[in-house]
């Protein structure tokens with residue numbers, strides 16, 4: 001019975017958007033490491049993305065709200081720092097969603113998400129958040145954010 005509940009929790013977590021990039025969920029972002037049942041409560045292990053990223057607090061609140069709304073109250077969120085989160089935990093499917101959303105996904109080289117050009121210039125090391133840098137495409141002249149690879 002608990003394993004069914006765990007599957008339900010994963011499904012619910014899959015509907016919690018990343019506060020910074022609503023196009024992807026916290027599960028797709030790769031920050032949810034594990035969901036287990038121990039001593040009558042569910043333990044949700046979360047590895048924050050960039051340390052000090054303000055989004056970490058936001059999505060913990062969003063997770064609590066989402067589970068509470070679905071009548072799941074016996075859980076706690078456990079922050080796990082090791083191993084550190086890495087953009088490698090993002091699937092190719094998730095990276096594709098980022099591209100469609102207009103963000104150059106975390107790959108070695110930034111690429112314009114609009115026209116796929118690699119002729120780009122760095123505008124700022126930091127975009128709207130520390131997790132992203134700001135570029136401008138020299139071909140279509142569109143500015144875009146690149147999700148930094150870590």
Ligand SMILES: [Zn+2]
Nearest residue numbers: 112115137140
């Ligand atoms: Zn372009």
